[in-house]
Amino acid sequence: FEGLGRVATPAEVTAWDIDVRPDFVGLPKGSGSVQKGMEVWDAQCASCHGVFGESNEIFTPIVGGTSVTDIQTGRVQSLKDGSSPQRTTLMKVPTLSTLWDYINRAMPWNAPKSLSTEEVYAVTAYILNMGGVVGDDFVLSHTNMAATQARLPNRNGMQTNHGMWLPSGKPDVKETRCMSNCTPDAKVISFMPDYAKDAHGNLKDQNRLVGPVRGVVTVAQAGT
Amino acid sequence: FEGLGRVATPAEVTAWDIDVRPDFVGLPKGSGSVQKGMEVWDAQCASCHGVFGESNEIFTPIVGGTSVTDIQTGRVQSLKDGSSPQRTTLMKVPTLSTLWDYINRAMPWNAPKSLSTEEVYAVTAYILNMGGVVGDDFVLSHTNMAATQARLPNRNGMQTNHGMWLPSGKPDVKETRCMSNCTPDAKVISFMPDYAKDAHGNLKDQNRLVGPVRGVVTVAQAGT
Amino acid sequence: ASTPGMAISQSTAKGDPAILNLPLHSKGLGQPVATMPYGLPSQYEKNLQRRESPGLTRVGGSSVSFCPFQGLFGIITPSGLHFERHHQGWWDIDPTQHRLMINGLVKKEMVFTVDELMRMESVSRVHFIECGANSGMEWANVAVPTVQYTHGMLSCSEFTGVPLIKVLEFCGVDLKKGRFVLAEGADGSSMTRTIPMELIESGEVLLAYGQNGEMLRPENGYPLRLVVPGVQGVSWVKYLRRIEVGDKPYGTKDEAIHYIDLMPDGLHRQYTSVQECKSVITTPSGGQQLLSPGFYNITGLAWSGRGKITAVDVSTDGGRNWKTAKLQGPVHDKSLTRFNLPWVWDGKSEVLLQSRAVDSTAYVQPSYRTLRDKRGDKSIYHNNAIQSWRVDAAGEVHNVHVG
């Protein structure tokens, strides 16, 4: 590629290389308190995510569904017994770097990359505080990120021993290519309930005017 | 294709099966005079093709470039010696069915299929008259189409002994796949003259804003 | 069993008025060339649109619009109907101002303009892209009525670009230590995903700017996106601004909070990426009405993130018996593949249509039963189960699950 590209300047790499890995490579030094985080949250986050991180309006809830036991085991019990109606962020996230990195790069949603490093530490701390992971006086910093991560309710909740990362991985199921008399007991076990028929609008208007088929009328049309 | 399609009714076939072949299969019975053809031409054709079929405004000329000798030989001499600046319709057309069929299906251009059978015979006769192929009192009809075709100036001007009708035909040239020292005498023999540089507009505006290249500025731009 | 409003030709004794009365277009002059310098579909095609699934997401900037496969042909997805999935909205970026940075475990950290990337040797390849969440609403139950919503987070294009490995090599990549790459976008979220170096070494991962002959569409990452054949769409980072070579995975938001698959034991599978072998019948499909008894072409699409499609079987009796369909058209690696099977509907029987694809690794697309036995029904992602459509006695087609 003779003549193409040029060496990046240190300032350029700094401007864009903002990612933070689970081993905290990339994490800028700094700190932020739960107290300060609450201010940030109420001013800049609560409108979308709810005062308690519970809102289901703009996105699924950030906080909820975890217990003190989960913090001890690092496994969220409600993921197993299905006792929580929805999976919140804190029920899933195994790595604190992930939260820090994502808030730093993407939040607030309509003004990403507008937070200071201190504000990112602080609001991350406040989310953990709302989830009962840290206390009200907690100050999150680069020195205690690892220790705090060790309290995440679902930190032990991931497995990577599956064959689905690479196309060359081994599949987890093996169907047989049966060609006749395969499933004598097969029957319909689920279908759209009648009340939901119109939930996706008038399907007639979502199919072509010609062709082998027409769309089914699912919404009564004016004048018909 | 069980259940698909249905038999066409005779009226349907009649409505659409309008083609006329060189052996005059498909030609409807009827006739039309040069006299009547002139009326049709002047009223419905001359505006685009010119009073003498000579216009080069809307399309290339219909009439011109043929001689009495051509009518005798059935070969248009000016095609060979290049003495005519442009090829007119009558210099090329070898089959009278073609003219009849095309006028019948397509002309007048903005009102195709509006002519009566008589009008098609008549205006075809008039075109031949303008080209000196038939006299002023001539009446073209289904009974003399073949005889009239035998006077077309270029009726013997076609050849089909070439390999380009079917993909399986034999090519007429054979280039060799020379890889080195192939054409030591090759040089540029034709290029765009400077005065034509802007004939296709500003090429800068016909190329992408990014990529390996830019379009060349061929039209001076306001403010540059 | 026929439907009102269908357009079979209404013959009077004399014949069909649509034939007997010549249409206007046979008797007039049409539009000039270049009336549309950039052309659009017919006005009669407006029903085929990208659409959201009501209630699925809460806000359009973090949502999905589905591709209308109920009315598409062949394997190429028209770029105007390519499915969309945005996490922080889409942009139309000025390509003269866009840059790609390569950093991390390379000898030279470098910056490239779009001009420079487009000067490099390129390749063009046809690949499918499928969101890992495609068919995700249907893990437990039937939830949506048509193939647009069951399978429409899927598209297939001819992509043109530069193999990423060539650019990394040009920067002096350390392939021994650098076993992972972070791809980062320039959108609001600066979307990030980890790509294992094996994939890049295969030469298949592209820095792509071309899609179906022209530049990528803004909704698909104009002017630069990563193409990661076989892998779920979220890894095909749009508006690509940076590639970092590292020695560990990055645990980004969309690999630690989403795109993780919940198993029955309460553990999530992390870094599930490959889109396994799958297929769906697109005609007839849910929400459609057969016109009358007689001949039909059962047609659909098959694809596999692990390789080529080698066979597709079709059942009309809910999986009891199967016939092998014809693979019509081009068969490419990690590409949509069109299948067809002739079929006659008697106009009265209930029918359960299914398709089952097989890929070049001999993997057979699983039934819901097989898949749920292993994974339960809460994993959201990577649902590649056999789809069933029930044709009722009146010829109306319904989305159903068979078990």
Add this chain to the structure above:
Amino acid sequence: ASTPGMAISQSTAKGDPAILNLPLHSKGLGQPVATMPYGLPSQYEKNLQRRESPGLTRVGGSSVSFCPFQGLFGIITPSGLHFERHHQGWWDIDPTQHRLMINGLVKKEMVFTVDELMRMESVSRVHFIECGANSGMEWANVAVPTVQYTHGMLSCSEFTGVPLIKVLEFCGVDLKKGRFVLAEGADGSSMTRTIPMELIESGEVLLAYGQNGEMLRPENGYPLRLVVPGVQGVSWVKYLRRIEVGDKPYGTKDEAIHYIDLMPDGLHRQYTSVQECKSVITTPSGGQQLLSPGFYNITGLAWSGRGKITAVDVSTDGGRNWKTAKLQGPVHDKSLTRFNLPWVWDGKSEVLLQSRAVDSTAYVQPSYRTLRDKRGDKSIYHNNAIQSWRVDAAGEVHNVHVG
């Protein structure tokens, strides 16, 4: 050798402002999904349009608009940029009112609706379509500046439809007597062309309704056109309304007055149809300016109406020496095929670029000299000569003929 306005990254000592000052799209929220239910190219792509060649034709309803190959990738032509050739204008026809009639030497003369044709077993195939007059302005001299005008009456799509032979057989065609077919359109001219039955028997001729995944565009014959792979575009009758089976050719206007090739002896070749093996370099090409010395990807397209492309050779010295290019991307029968060759420009030398394609019949694309020796320079149609582009010392590319 560099051009003003080029977008190499302008680094200050600290770095490129396009990197150091984060762009708006990295700091804001973008547009929601389905903002464009049918999407369009970026606003920055407007320069790539279908265009007429000034002075070529006299009226837009009987004219041609050329495809902008100077900016396209891969082999698929975006349908919005597909070249147009109309003889009596284009129409947007109501598909519910369109019919296809089969008549002539068949047991049953029949009528089909578009519904019925779309119920039949279909195939999808990638093919090029080229007007017989493509490059026709250049038989004698250089006449136009860019590849859009030299080669733009060409496009390539994935077509979906029914093999015509199947429908003819369904009507009980007499294949012994019926050696020719007349295809007729529903436009003003009810455009007609003769197709030899051999072609139809091969199974390659399609009654097509699909193009690149959706329906044909109105400019390309919506809702039905004939696809005649390998054969010049005029035979691909648009708005197809009728197929007549006959025992003789039909000598239609466009096979007795036009699309006839004038030879030096004053005779015209009639019924020349096949588009012979041809190629062209699209980048760099006429009217373009190289940005700076260094690496470039010489890329272009090759195709043959007689079969597949097997090789493309590229010369940078006007045909003296040749190197074999890489055929990147899918290679299909009677389809555009993309080729690429890496190249370094020293920023000062004059260069004469040429490409030469070879097809599966071992036919080698001819030079202008070879072609004119045989056919003279007045035949208008079927110019498949090797194209030359001259890169001058300043990096500007010119259309030239080399002899």
